Amino acid sequence: MPGTTRAYYRRLFPWDADRYAAHLKALTPQGRRWRFCGTMSDGALEEHAARALDTGHVEGCFLDGKLIGAFELFIDPEPPGHAQVALSVDPAQAGQGLGTELIARARRRASLLGAPEIDLTMAGDNLAMIAVARHAGAPIVRSGPEVGATVAVPPPDLSRLPAAIALDEASLVQSLSAAMLRAGRAAVARAMARPAMLRAAFARPRIRTA
Ligand SMILES: CC(C)(COP(=O)(O)OP(=O)(O)OC[C@H]1O[C@@H](n2cnc3c(N)ncnc32)[C@H](O)[C@@H]1OP(=O)(O)O)[C@@H](O)C(=O)NCCC(=O)NCCS
Numbered sequence: 372m373p374g375t376t377r378a379y380y381r382r383l384f385p386w387d388a389d390r391y392a393a394h395l396k397a398l399t400p401q402g403r404r405w406r407f408c409g410t411m412s413d414g415a416l417e418e419h420a421a422r423a424l425d426t427g428h429v430e431g432c433f434l435d436g437k438l439i440g441a442f443e444l445f446i447d448p449e450p451p452g453h454a455q456v457a458l459s460v461d462p463a464q465a466g467q468g469l470g471t472e473l474i475a476r477a478r479r480r481a482s483l484l485g486a487p488e489i490d491l492t493m494a495g496d497n498l499a500m501i502a503v504a505r506h507a508g509a510p511i512v513r514s515g516p517e518v519g520a521t522v523a524v525p526p527p528d529l530s531r532l533p534a535a536i537a538l539d540e541a542s543l544v545q546s547l548s549a550a551m552l553r554a555g556r557a558a559v560a561r562a563m564a565r566p567a568m569l570r571a572a573f574a575r576p577r578i579r580t581a
Contacts, residue, residue, distance in 0.1 A: 377435065378432055378439070379432070379433055380430060380431065380432050380433075380476065381430065381431065381541070381545050381546065382428070382429070382538070382539055382543075382546075383424055383429040383430065383431050383438075383441065383542075383546070384543065384546050385421070385425055386546070386547075386550050387424060387550075388420045388424050390438050391423070391424060391429065391438065391441065392416050392417045392420035393438070394440075394459065394461065395416045395419070395459060396413055396416055397461055397462070398461075399462050402459070405494050405497045406457060407419075408492070408494065423443050426445070427443050427444055427445045428444040428446075428480060428484070430442055430480070432469060432473065434464070437461075438461075439460065439463075439464045439469070440459065440460040440470070440473055441473070442458050442473040442474065442477045443456065443457045444456050444477050444480055444481060444484075444489075446481070446484050446486050452485050452486045452487055453488075454484075454486035454488065454489045454490065455490050455492075456474065456477045456481075456490075456522075458470050458473050458474065458477075458503065460473070465499065471503055471507070474504075475507070477489065478523075478524050479525070479531070479535075482526065482527050482528065482531075483531060483535050485527060487524055488522060488523055489521070489524060490520075490522075491504050491509065491519065491520040491521075491522060492517055492519055493518050493520070494516065494517060494518070495513060495515075495516050495518050497518070501520075504520035504522065508523065509521055509523070
């Protein structure tokens with residue numbers, strides 16, 4: 372795991388959409404294609420990030436304040452409990468076990484949300500994701516250019532519920548404090564820029580003297 376002692380995990384909320392979109396945009400072009408099974412423009416990634424945070428459970432790993440990995444978990448109403456997960460890891464942090472850790476966390480959360488298993492779909496040449504699915508004990512099934520894997524979810528353990536609620540509450544506080552800090556910094560930067568703008572606006576034209 373990258374910087375095990377410094378990295379922390381928390382849930383992402385709708386006001387984290389810009390940070391989540393920035394993380395997705397930082398994937399390599401191939402990583403972007405693998406993540407979304409096709410091409411996605413920056414604008415489409417921004418829309419996706421906002422939608423995912425509105426509708427699903429998204430958890431991220433932060434290192435030195437930067438979002439370096441995330442999973443999206445969606446539980447379908449039909450069939451009940453059917454879950455899907457998608458992962459993304461910053462290319463600079465790949466191959467250090469973060470993908471494996473994210474899927475373990477997605478399994479624990481899916482268990483608490485009542486999903487019996489998680490479906491993964493990935494491109495047949497996405498060897499890193501296939502390795503992550505194998506680490507999670509999922510049998511790999513090839514169908515055409517894609518590969519499917521079903522990850523078993525442990526039965527719900529209600530003794531974990533208070534810890535999950537506490538994690539969500541802590542995530543909310545951290546996320547709101549970070550958002551307020553960013554807004555505060557932006558306001559200070561605007562205020563600092565204002566005198567320069569005013570000086571420029573009221574600057575007297577220079578009069579050349581012979
Ligand atoms: C797939 C992804 C999430 C994996 O994240 P990660 O942090 O690198 O995953 P891990 O470090 O836990 O494991 C990666 C495994 O893949 C293996 N791997 C990496 N590249 C590989 C390659 N080219 N060939 C074979 N195995 C490879 C690693 O050796 C490792 O296996 P190991 O632990 O047995 O050594 C990350 O590469 C990513 O974000 N890819 C782009 C987006 C994507 O494809 N998302 C999945 C769509 S569902």
